[in-house]
Amino acid sequence: MKKSTAQSKASETDWRDGFLFVGKNVCLDFINTRPEIDRQPQELLPDWSALMRWFRAAGLIERREALAFERKWAESSEAARTIKAMRELREELRTDVRAWERGGRVRAKTLRELNDLMSQHPMLTKVGPNSGRLVAERWFPLQEPDSLFAPLADAAAKLFSQVNASRVRRCANCVLHFHDTSKIGIRRWCSMRLCGNREKVAAYAARHRSSE
């Protein structure tokens, strides 16, 4: 259980615990768990322990709680089913995000699926004292592996309903998606380190070649 603001604490560095957090959005970071390295797709969520590591790195569950939960369900058929279903959801969301960021609509079947997931695994709110004032925090109960759908379905629903689609883009140089939260809104790359510099170097080399 963890508040949804965890993401905003995000990354000075692009890689965290073996994952990329360049999306500025939980749903996009989830989609970005299958990047391409040297044009080859890389599955960063091959198994249950990788999935749990991602949830911890994304700040969606507390470390101690995550470790106990991971141990409890390790090697279980439930965990294997969840990881498979989550990767399928990720690819469905990728298809929708790609259409939606180019002005298309989110498919009705995706909305149905998100609504089903949110009714089965809703995000909850609790209120309590924190540094002398009361704070309302969002959380979800960790009962079974499928409980992990709660923050993902919620993040996808919020992305499609609350974020301006023209501010969501695919990197100019790779398959990663991001929410452009910059003031001027002309972010082009997933990350300056990963793609920005590479593209600049390529452009420089091309200019250099053509001037020879």
Ligand SMILES: [Zn+2]
């Ligand atoms: Zn990139």
